[in-house]
Amino acid sequence: MDYKDYYKILELDKSATKDQIRKQFRKLARQYHPDVNPNDPEAERKFKEVNEAHEVLSDDEKRQKYDQLGADWQRYQQAGGASRGGTGGGFDWSQYAQGGGQGYGGFGGSTGDDPFGGADFSDFFSSMFGGMGGGQGGARPRPGQDYQAELELTLEDAYQGGPRTLTINDKKLRVTIHPGVEDGQTIRLRDQGGPGRNGGPAGSLYITLRITPDARYTRTGQDLTLDVPISIYKALLGGEQVVETLSGPVKINIKPETQNGTRLRLRGKGFPVYRKEGQFGDLYLRLALTLPQQLTNQEKELFRQLAALRE
Incomplete structure (x- = not known):
């Protein structure tokens, strides 16, 4: 043997x-x-x-x-x-x-x-x-089997946290999600796995969190990046613009002659730091110029005049 x-x-x-x-x-x-x-x-x-x-x-x-x-x-x-x-x-x-x-x-x-x-x-x-x-x-006491499960969250869910309900083996469980969780992070619920043997403790339930991609934001740790379209007129002349963030609307100032791709940083407007209340990452705004379409003859003439002045 x-x-x-x-x-x-x-x-x-x-x-x-x-x-x-x-x-x-x-x-x-x-x-x-x-x-x-x-x-x-x-x-x-x-x-x-x-x-x-x-x-x-x-x-x-x-x-x-x-x-x-x-x-x-x-x-x-x-x-x-x-x-x-x-x-x-x-x-x-x-x-x-x-x-x-x-x-x-x-x-x-x-x-x-x-x-x-x-x-x-x-x-x-x-x-x-x-x-x-x-x-x-x-026979000695033996712990029960550990169970595995996945819970899908949106980026907003992960930002806000709060209670969620999932069903495991026909049993409904209420789970509290803390703000700032990461994609792939695993949380453990003790005694929610299989029953113990010979008087042993029940196993644990391991829940893997899956955060679905968001079309607007790119997340890097606790920092977020958001593309913000601005008109060519506002980029040239400057002005105010309202930006929607996960914590609500924010008014920003666009400086005159702002270039395409300019990055602005909003401190504390990023993602919450996990289990650290009141701490947040930063939000980076990437300004993307949008060109006017379907110009009228008068608008085209004005652009020609502007082009002539710059030559």
């Missing part, structure tokens, strides 16, 4: 802490979860390996036993892979093997009880840990 390198499976060093093991497990479990990778046998295989590795390394007793086996495994291989229960080459497999072929806590088969949707544990795992906690009385 093949040796399972659980540290390599979780992409961790042997010195990894329990907190690092837990975080890496949740990351990889979400990455390879069958719901995220439907009809993908390779992702399903990796998902089961990750679940099995976490089952061992998150438990102090199992981890200690596994680490002890790892130190002796090289001798075991050099002895030609002594059969289970044998002592070839000075390696006594029986001190590690538990027998029974059942998964830990009664979910080694396809029972659907494990917190990430059910996983078949390998013969390697069953040989070492099949007898540990096999009865219901020895």
Whole structure:
């Protein structure tokens, strides 16, 4: 039977802490979860390996036993892979093997009880840990499955924040969006995932926010850019113009002889800074000259006169 390198499976060093093991497990479990990778046998295989590795390394007793086996495994291989229960080459497999072929806590088969949707544990795992906690009385509490969801917002929604409602597994949830959220940002709702096992806590719900592109504004962090069309007459002669911002209309002054593409900066008129009340980015106005169309004969003559004066 093949040796399972659980540290390599979780992409961790042997010195990894329990907190690092837990975080890496949740990351990889979400990455390879069958719901995220439907009809993908390779992702399903990796998902089961990750679940099995976490089952061992998150438990102090199992981890200690596994680490002890790892130190002796090289001798075991050099002895030609002594059969289970044998002592070839000075390696006594029986001190590690538990027998029974059942998964830990009664979910080694396809029972659907494990917190990430059910996983078949390998013969390697069953040989070492099949007898540990096999009865219901020895089963440890397990957290429930984490759920994933997406919530679509407009730019105005992300600017203003406020309550939103979404439905997960036929259950309506009310979520408060703080102003200034980013596209792709994830928020966590504790205890809104799958139910825990053997008295364990419920999982969490991770909501990824998707902000739809806005036809008017370009967002860069907390700064916004807005194209503002102005007439050629106002660009030449100057004047006032009202600009609609996300916080309401603002009156700006156009200087005489303003060039096309000129940028103006409105401090504090950009996007809210996330979770920092009263702080905002800036709004940059990019002035775009618009040319008159369908000129009358009189207008054309006036432009000819102006052109002649500039020659």
